[in-house]
Amino acid sequence: MLKLTKKADYGLMAMKHLAEHVDRGACSAKDVAEAYGIPQEALAKILQRLAKVGLVRSQHGTHGGYTLTRDPKMISAFEVIKAIDGPLFITSCVTVRGECDQTDRCTIREPLRKVNESIEQVLKNIKISQMKEEPEVVHQKVETVKPAELVTIS
Amino acid sequence: MLKLTKKADYGLMAMKHLAEHVDRGACSAKDVAEAYGIPQEALAKILQRLAKVGLVRSQHGTHGGYTLTRDPKMISAFEVIKAIDGPLFITSCVTVRGECDQTDRCTIREPLRKVNESIEQVLKNIKISQMKEEPEVVHQKVETVKPAELVTIS
DNA sequence: CAAAATACGACCGAAAAAGTCGGAGTTTTA
């Protein structure tokens, strides 16, 4: 629950790897897979999806592989995750159509949508270039819901 | 991916329902289930978990059911979700032991842990009493990671 | 005692996730 898939995980690792090796030209799926102990074919499929949405460029043949198409400072974790796992929704109520598929009596749709937006914002703010161990933190404004004192029930 | 389970969804709906009917005494699982079109047995099991962790109090027998044990202003969505789905981790790398089970070569563990904390904070800040349609938003400080300009790779 | 409600565990089918296999396309090189 509320967990990234391993594919998204792998994707982020791969993107970070590519970001660290921009000087060395293209990295093959095999290279990246071996570097982190990821099944090669699994990673290949992930990189294919990233290529499809244009986050990386693929190169066939000997010495081929994948390269970033953009500065890693300009690529957010959100983009990578979305490309691999599809649009993320915190709850089954919040679908692409903005509709609650099960019942129209669902009353928590809107507040959860706000939470969803907050999480999206967090993921959009972290970039591939920041994916290092022990990043420092700053205080930054993120949209969240009103404190309890201001909205009451019954 | 990054989605709440339906169980957690149901649990939040039920908690909100209980919060709106504190005056009417206990609500049975059947009542709540019928109100939102949720399978009764499924919801019962969820309410049992909430009872186990002390978020609601259960009452056997005729006119029995469940009641909140606390002011809904003091119950966060995080507590409810955690009770139902267990501790939430944004990635498979971040386990209870803080260890990456698959490989120690994982290099994105720490940044994702920070993201995880940010999301926890968002969920801790939203309370059951706020679970109404169209809540207004405010700007609030949430810990997030450093902007791209300040941390670079390679 | 009978009715109403919770408590608990086992079970099953469907859906999603994780991983595997064979094939197609490029580049290199002899």
Added chain:
DNA sequence: TAAAACTCCGACTTTTTCGGTCGTATTTTG
């Protein structure tokens, strides 16, 4: 230029998780 080496690409299978159901026992009320 043709074969070999290397890589990407898409379909398929296995495994796990989720969602829901059923059955039985227990507790309380009328």
